Amino acid sequence: MNRVITIGREFGSGGRELGKRLAELLDCAYYDKEIVEEIAKRTQLAEGYVQQIVEHRSGIFFPITVGRTLHHVHPAGTDYMLKQYTSVYAEQANVLREMAEKSDCIIVGRCADHILKGHDPLRIFVYADMESKIARCRAKSEEDEHLSDKELRKKILAIDKGRAKYYSHYTGKRWGDHSNYDLCVNNYAIPVKECAESLAHILK
Amino acid sequence: MNRVITIGREFGSGGRELGKRLAELLDCAYYDKEIVEEIAKRTQLAEGYVQQIVEHRSGIFFPITVGRTLHHVHPAGTDYMLKQYTSVYAEQANVLREMAEKSDCIIVGRCADHILKGHDPLRIFVYADMESKIARCRAKSEEDEHLSDKELRKKILAIDKGRAKYYSHYTGKRWGDHSNYDLCVNNYAIPVKECAESLAHILK
Numbered sequence: 001m002n003r004v005i006t007i008g009r010e011f012g013s014g015g016r017e018l019g020k021r022l023a024e025l026l027d028c029a030y031y032d033k034e035i036v037e038e039i040a041k042r043t044q045l046a047e048g049y050v051q052q053i054v055e056h057r058s059g060i061f062f063p064i065t066v067g068r069t070l071h072h073v074h075p076a077g078t079d080y081m082l083k084q085y086t087s088v089y090a091e092q093a094n095v096l097r098e099m100a101e102k103s104d105c106i107i108v109g110r111c112a113d114h115i116l117k118g119h120d121p122l123r124i125f126v127y128a129d130m131e132s133k134i135a136r137c138r139a140k141s142e143e144d145e146h147l148s149d150k151e152l153r154k155k156i157l158a159i160d161k162g163r164a165k166y167y168s169h170y171t172g173k174r175w176g177d178h179s180n181y182d183l184c185v186n187n188y189a190i191p192v193k194e195c196a197e198s199l200a201h202i203l204k
Numbered sequence: 205m206n207r208v209i210t211i212g213r214e215f216g217s218g219g220r221e222l223g224k225r226l227a228e229l230l231d232c233a234y235y236d237k238e239i240v241e242e243i244a245k246r247t248q249l250a251e252g253y254v255q256q257i258v259e260h261r262s263g264i265f266f267p268i269t270v271g272r273t274l275h276h277v278h279p280a281g282t283d284y285m286l287k288q289y290t291s292v293y294a295e296q297a298n299v300l301r302e303m304a305e306k307s308d309c310i311i312v313g314r315c316a317d318h319i320l321k322g323h324d325p326l327r328i329f330v331y332a333d334m335e336s337k338i339a340r341c342r343a344k345s346e347e348d349e350h351l352s353d354k355e356l357r358k359k360i361l362a363i364d365k366g367r368a369k370y371y372s373h374y375t376g377k378r379w380g381d382h383s384n385y386d387l388c389v390n391n392y393a394i395p396v397k398e399c400a401e402s403l404a405h406i407l408k
Contacts, residue, residue, distance in 0.1 A: 178329065185387055186385070
């Protein structure tokens with residue numbers, strides 16, 4: 001069985017960087033956006049649209065209750081949206097399973113810890129203090145560069161709220177709860193580089 | 205400022221072993237029972253009694269509500285117990301602060317992460333799967349050796365419930381919530397020895 005490492009992460013915590021560094025050190029595949037592209041190819045939808053669904057930027061985000069309310073107004077529309085969500089998730093799960101069958105790999109996000117539990121993955125969750133997440137976002141993204149601390153804080157909290165809902169919806173478990181992971185690391189206290197090197201050392 | 209590492213841990217997870225190994229590798233002081241003994245000397249109470257209070261084996265465990273109810277029945281008795289709890293905690297906090305002033309140290313349990321936050325400690329939380337905690341308890345303790353899985357599970361859950369209450373009472377925070385720690389590690393997935401060596405490598 002191939003080695004699978006999954007990384008859940010708070011927005012701006014450096015989880016992607018940890019994944020990439022670890023993939024380099026362990027010489028194994030790294031997936032995040034690639035998965036979405038693969039899904040896009042399969043579902044025959046425009047990648048941007050899939051990206052929007054997967055990143056749950058859409059206004060309607062698995063609105064089980066809202067969905068029912070809306071049902072009276074736009075039954076076809078809501079059903080269509082829910083079907084799209086489910087289809088994207090199912091495709092995504094298939095792709096993840098294929099990736100894990102193909103080679104050792106590191107997968108960031110996408111409930112991979114849950115979807116690939118049969119592969120006995122090493123499940124990592126990366127988080128950080130709000131202050132350092134704000135600093136990281138500002139340093140890494142042109143889009144975030146000109147936002148105030150308050151605006152960035154709001155953005156980070158909103159994205160993580162979406163991730164928590166997404167995770168909880170599909171896994172029935174609480175996002176970020178240590179019992180769902182093997183290692184939860186504050187990337188502010190234990191820097192990404194050192195963390196990746198240590199993990200690689202343990203895993204090699 | 206001395207380096208302080210605090211370790212919170214689920215019962216049977218190997219947190220003490222991690223602390224001891226790390227203390228050896230970093231050549232620094234290690235405290236757990238020693239602290240209790242120190243407290244016992246200071247409060248002039250028999251060590252066994254203090255141990256009982258600190259380990260919260262007593263039937264009355266910070267019973268703020270129960271305390272009030274009981275107050276009508278045994279006012280002196282309840283007040284005395286609550287006073288003892290508070291006195292033990294305060295003494296314990298003093299001792300922890302003295303230890304941290306004295307030298308680099310690793311402290312297991314006792315809300316040290318909260319009490320010593322001024323020392324900017326590296327805050328570790330150790331946990332493990334129930335199965336491996338049961339196996340560990342059985343291997344490490346004569347007392348637990350002859351308990352059934354069911355009995356051991358019940359014991360582990362009860363002790364951890366006490367720890368969670370104790371932590372929450374004194375810190376106002378949730379025991380085991382990743383946001384209160386810098387590293388949460390599942391000692392089943394990442395074995396104690398390797399974890400200690402990696403941390404020592406990062407911290408040296």
